[in-house]
Amino acid sequence: xxxxxxxxxxxxxxLGPARSGTEHHWAVKVSSVALLVLVPLFVTLVGPLIxxxxxxxxxxxxRPLTALIAGLTLIVGMAHFKDGAxxxxxxxxxxxxxxxxxxxxxxxxxGTAATGLFALGRLAF
Amino acid sequence: MLAMGTAxxxxxxxxxxxxxxxxxxxxxxxxxxxxxxxxxxxxxxxxITSILTRITGNALIVAVFLIVWWMIAAATxxxxxxxxxxxxxxxxxxxxMAASVWALWYHLLSGVRHLVWDSGHLLETKWTSALGWGLxxxxxxxTLATILLI
Numbered sequence: 083x084x085x086x087x088x089x090x091x092x093x094x095x096x097l098g099p100a101r102s103g104t105e106h107h108w109a110v111k112v113s114s115v116a117l118l119v120l121v122p123l124f125v126t127l128v129g130p131l132i133x134x135x136x137x138x139x140x141x142x143x144x145r146p147l148t149a150l151i152a153g154l155t156l157i158v159g160m161a162h163f164k165d166g167a168x169x170x171x172x173x174x175x176x177x178x179x180x181x182x183x184x185x186x187x188x189x190x191x192x193g194t195a196a197t198g199l200f201a202l203g204r205l206a207f
Numbered sequence: 208m209l210a211m212g213t214a215x216x217x218x219x220x221x222x223x224x225x226x227x228x229x230x231x232x233x234x235x236x237x238x239x240x241x242x243x244x245x246x247x248x249x250x251x252x253x254x255i256t257s258i259l260t261r262i263t264g265n266a267l268i269v270a271v272f273l274i275v276w277w278m279i280a281a282a283t284x285x286x287x288x289x290x291x292x293x294x295x296x297x298x299x300x301x302x303x304m305a306a307s308v309w310a311l312w313y314h315l316l317s318g319v320r321h322l323v324w325d326s327g328h329l330l331e332t333k334w335t336s337a338l339g340w341g342l343x344x345x346x347x348x349x350t351l352a353t354i355l356l357i
Contacts, residue, residue, distance in 0.1 A: 111322070114321070117318070121311060125311070128274070129357045132295060133295070133296045136281065136285050136292075140281055143278065156275070160271075166264050167268075170265055176241065190268075194271060197275050197278075198275040198278050198279070200279070201275070201279040201281065202278065205281065
């Protein structure tokens with residue numbers, strides 16, 4: 083294998099050795115600030131509904147504020163989960179296990195968010 | 208570090224490939240140990256609270272699955288909802304949800320600590336320790352409040 087004259091400095095310049103700069107850190111920071119507001123609202127609005135009868139749950143989840151908070155919490159929460167789980171996988175898995183786990187986490191995160199949004203949409207509209 | 212020009216034996220040693228091997232800056236890149244070496248690390252408040260942040264954040268996916276399943280059941284039919292509702296209100300699920308409430312508040316408070324630290328504040332040892340106990344105590348108080356009030 084021919085040596086290419088890439089130095090430590092060359093790798094660290096601009097976007098750094100990860101080639102993505104601080105993009106991941108920034109995304110997690112923004113979603114965490116959003117969740118700081120959304121999570122207490124979600125716990126307050128959706129928490130008491132768990133265990134309630136069908137009609138009550140349907141009516142409550144169809145209310146605009148509850149549906150909006152639940153939907154936003156799912157979207158931002160799953161984006162935040164995808165970013166956090168990625169770091170977990172990077173720390174403990176390597177090679178093709180890392181690759182497939184990362185792909186799986188992204189698909190499961192967006193699939194879960196889409197399922198919840200579909201349910202909320204069906205109840206609200 | 209081995210001398211340059213010995214890339215072939217290195218390739219055999221590697222367990223993972225990053226596509227960067229053989230360059231001047233990262234000959235050993237594919238064979239680095241993975242963090243965070245839990246088995247040789249002496250437990251302390253800062254490491255435990257950090258590990259708990261990771262565990263709580265990732266474990267919360269279980270509660271998300273339960274709640275989304277319950278939502279899609281509510282949108283499907285009365286029969287299906289009643290089945291899922293029976294699962295979600297089972298004492299075992301109650302236990303999972305109570306643990307998830309603690310995990311949620313712990314992870315939230317820990318996130319606040321990260322935002323504060325990112326701003327460059329409260330990084331002194333006495334503060335990091337106080338905040339560590341604050342996370343554990345705060346999450347427990349918020350969990351009791353949530354279970355009692357909601």
